[in-house]
Amino acid sequence: xxxxxxxxxxxxxAGESGAxxxxxxxARAAFASNGYDLTTIREVARRARVDPAxxxxxxxxxxxxFAAAMEFPVDPAMxxxxxxxxxxxxxxxxxxxxxxxxxxxxxxxxxxxxxxRSALTNPAAARMLREFVSKAxxxxxxxxxxxxxxxxxxxxxxSHVIGLAIFRYVLEVEPLASAGEEELVAIMAPRFQDSLTGxxxxxx
Amino acid sequence: xxxxxxxxxxxxxAGESGAxxxxxxxARAAFASNGYDLTTIREVARRARVDPAxxxxxxxxxxxxFAAAMEFPVDPAMxxxxxxxxxxxxxxxxxxxxxxxxxxxxxxxxxxxxxxRSALTNPAAARMLREFVSKAxxxxxxxxxxxxxxxxxxxxxxSHVIGLAIFRYVLEVEPLASAGEEELVAIMAPRFQDSLTGxxxxxx
Numbered sequence: 001x002x003x004x005x006x007x008x009x010x011x012x013x014a015g016e017s018g019a020x021x022x023x024x025x026x027a028r029a030a031f032a033s034n035g036y037d038l039t040t041i042r043e044v045a046r047r048a049r050v051d052p053a054x055x056x057x058x059x060x061x062x063x064x065x066f067a068a069a070m071e072f073p074v075d076p077a078m079x080x081x082x083x084x085x086x087x088x089x090x091x092x093x094x095x096x097x098x099x100x101x102x103x104x105x106x107x108x109x110x111x112x113x114x115x116x117r118s119a120l121t122n123p124a125a126a127r128m129l130r131e132f133v134s135k136a137x138x139x140x141x142x143x144x145x146x147x148x149x150x151x152x153x154x155x156x157x158x159s160h161v162i163g164l165a166i167f168r169y170v171l172e173v174e175p176l177a178s179a180g181e182e183e184l185v186a187i188m189a190p191r192f193q194d195s196l197t198g199x200x201x202x203x204x
Numbered sequence: 205x206x207x208x209x210x211x212x213x214x215x216x217x218a219g220e221s222g223a224x225x226x227x228x229x230x231a232r233a234a235f236a237s238n239g240y241d242l243t244t245i246r247e248v249a250r251r252a253r254v255d256p257a258x259x260x261x262x263x264x265x266x267x268x269x270f271a272a273a274m275e276f277p278v279d280p281a282m283x284x285x286x287x288x289x290x291x292x293x294x295x296x297x298x299x300x301x302x303x304x305x306x307x308x309x310x311x312x313x314x315x316x317x318x319x320x321r322s323a324l325t326n327p328a329a330a331r332m333l334r335e336f337v338s339k340a341x342x343x344x345x346x347x348x349x350x351x352x353x354x355x356x357x358x359x360x361x362x363s364h365v366i367g368l369a370i371f372r373y374v375l376e377v378e379p380l381a382s383a384g385e386e387e388l389v390a391i392m393a394p395r396f397q398d399s400l401t402g403x404x405x406x407x408x
Contacts, residue, residue, distance in 0.1 A: 113324060119374055120321045130375040138377070152391055155371060155380040163367020167359060170323055171334040173342070176359040187356055191395065 020058055023048045027069035032124060036066060036131035063136045070115060073108035076132075080140035088144065092193030095157070096185045103165055113170065116162070133158060147198045157195045164188070224262055227252045231273035236328065240270060240335035267340045274319060277312035280336075284344035292348065296397030299361070300389045307369055317374065320366070337362060351402045361399045368392070 026047035030039045041062055045052040059065040063076050083095045103109050118125035142154040167173045179187075193199075230251035234243045245266055249256040263269040267280050287299045307313050322329035346358040371377045383391075397403075 116370070117321070117324045120317060120324065126375055130377055133375060133377055149391065152379045152383065152387075155377050156368075156391060156395070158377065159367035159371035159380060160364045161367070162370055163363035163365070164360075166320070166366055166370075167363035171330055171337060173334050173337055173359050173362065175356050176363060179356065183356075187353065187360060191360070191398070194395070194398075 019048070019050055019054065023050060023055055023058060023065075024069050027065050031066060031069060031128050035124070035127050036129075036135065039066075041065065066132055066136070071111035072115075073102050073105075073111065076136035077140065079137060080144075084141055084144045088196055091196050092191070093185055093189040095161075095192045095196075096188045097181065099161060099164070100181055100184065103169060109165065109169055112165070145196055145198065149198065153195045153198055157192055160191070160195075223252070223254055223258065227254060227259055227262060227269075228273050231269050235270060235273060235332050239328070239331050240333075240339065243270075245269065270336055270340070275315035276319075277306050277309075277315065280340035281344065283341060284348075288345055288348045292400055295400050296395070297389055297393040299365075299396045299400075300392045301385065303365060303368070304385055304388065307373060313369065313373055316369070349400055349402065353402065357399045357402055361396055364395070364399075 023044060027039070027044045030044050030047060034043075039062070041055045041059075042052050044065065045055045048055075055065065059068055061077070066072065067075055079098065082098055083091050086094070115125070115129050119129045120126075138151070138154045138158055141157075142150045145153055147153070164176070168176045168179075171177075176184075227248060231243070231248045234248050234251060238247075243266070245259045245263075246256050248269065249259045252259075259269065263272055265281070270276065271279055283302065286302055287295050290298070307316075319329070319333050323333045324330075342355070342358045342362055345361075346354045349357055351357070368380070372380045372383075375381075380388075
């Protein structure tokens with residue numbers, strides 16, 4: 001319709017996969033410079049000189065575009081679906097098992113640790129990761145929890161997940177580092193469950 | 205006694221503070237290359253070409269030498285004393301308040317975040333931090349907790365402390381980032397307390 005043209009770069013593969021790569025490259029640049037909240041699919045399309053419909057076609061939602069651009073190992077909507085979808089009962093255990101399924105695989109954790117590394121160095125990266133964690137993960141979980149402190153409890157859970165990941169996979173602190181799945185379920189599931197249902201501190 | 209001499213470097217201040225700086229410099233090098241466990245006060249003294257008694261005189265223990273060399277904001281023995289010293293009752297709350305007293309001060313958290321940044325990049329730094337966390341912090345807390353899973357519970361607490369620090373001070377995830385002291389005590393103290401006393405998962 002317009003005179004927009006797709007840029008050709010040296011070595012850029014032609015056709016579909018080239019456009020997809022270009023979208024991912026421009027998405028990374030947009031998220032890094034504008035953060036997660038302000039970046040839109042329309043803006044990424046404009047930068048990549050493609051139609052927004054093509055971005056939707058490849059990635060569906062902004063969450064999934066972010067996940068793909070950052071090589072985030074999981075669709076954030078899927079996390080909430082798996083953990084909270086079937087209801088709060090058993091959600092603590094499902095969270096532990098999902099955590100292990102994702103983090104026990106080195107190829108999955110490397111990109112997330114990369115994001116964390118950037119966040120520790122660079123305030124813009126910290127902001128991007130904060131907005132993603134808040135909007136794509138916590139905001140999907142908190143409403144299901146109920147209670148006036150649901151958001152705070154969701155953040156407490158999120159903070160423990162990232163702390164566990166650091167202790168188990170980065171620092172490799174024992175006995176967390178070599179604990180098996182059932183051992184981790186036994187120790188962590190009741191703790192996550194208490195935060196999910198808000199029972200800690202209110203029981204007799 | 206021997207022909208050992210103290211090296212003079214350009215710009216090195218003479219006298220006591222020079223020796224102290226030299227010890228810290230050599231301690232950093234020794235901890236970084238050999239880790240926390242294998243580094244001894246004797247070895248640091250040898251590298252700095254001073255008598256081990258001088259290292260003891262300045263720093264007392266290896267923990268405190270490490271803390272000084274890494275600008276770790278607190279003597280690790282003090283953490284256990286403050287939190288566990290008066291007994292397990294109220295220890296969860298004391299841990300939250302100590303956490304805030306240390307981490308709410310930017311000059312305190314910067315060196316710890318620096319250690320974490322290095323650990324995320326460099327396996328030798330991760331090992332050094334792991335050994336320090338295990339030996340100087342957790343090993344002082346776990347024996348007071350009791351129960352067969354005391355070490356695991358101590359590690360679970362440690363992982364939550366570092367996760368909270370990342371969510372509150374690095375990512376600045378709300379509502380954790382702007383929660384006040386009493387709000388944090390209300391949400392975190394019962395959680396820490398449950399891990400300290402091992403009550404989670406065993407109650408009816």
